[in-house]
Amino acid sequence: MIEAITGSDRNTALIKWYGNEARNLPWRVFGDPYLTLVSEAMLQQTQVDRVIPKFEAFIDTWPTVEGLARASTNQLLAIWSGLGYNSRALRLRESARIIADGGWPTSVSGLQELPGVGPYTAAAIASIAFGVDVPAIDTNLKRVLSRWHGEPLSGKLLEEFAVGSIASPAGLWNQAVMDLGATICRPTNPACGDCPISRWCADPTVYEPPVKQSRFKGSRRELRGALVRASVSNGDLYAAGEALGRSDTEISETITALRTEGLVD
């Protein structure tokens, strides 16, 4: 596979580094679209270390897309609990149903039709599982490419720069950039001394911090999470809400919203 790399010297060095230093992650079975879909869904806004045990439990429970398609909401959310963004689990199951029924889309545009699969995830699956040479642009890629370029990249310019930077197979290149971004080309305190491609980097200080999130403590999200956990364990939803000091009005409104979304029976 490394022989197929046709990119610049920078890409040659990057892929060589990846060959030696790649993180050993349980979903890295090249060409398996189901493992890729599940892992990418879990990894949206969630750290690798937290995903690993959840991923293994998930795959043990539903080894195939057909099995996931038939999963109960309760068991699904029970296993998902702790990952956050619970709607991702429902969208993932819905995608499994669509795939079990009609087969896998293999193009970026086809994959993006699946619920919960946006531009990044579609490109990641297409490149990793179906051999499509497209960049999978997430915050890691955005930051790393911006540093290569020397100034912040976004939008169409980022897309063009990424397309012009990839090596084939892009699935390998995407994961190499991802690992570099996670372990060396970090948001703050990048380890440039350990970076295999620092000589091709224009400015390792380039970084645009993400938009600040609202406080979690006391938030609606905190209440939603507590109510979903109570529901999954067949507990008392109002008791769970009151334990957070919330009014019955807020609790009932939130339960209604969760029910509409399919997160609570």
Add this chain to the structure above:
DNA sequence: TTCCTGCGTG
């Protein structure tokens, strides 16, 4: 506090 391999919706 920050930040994590984003996505869907208004």
Add this chain to the structure above:
DNA sequence: CACGCGGGAA
């Protein structure tokens, strides 16, 4: 384009 959406680790 801005915002809501979970929750844990450092």
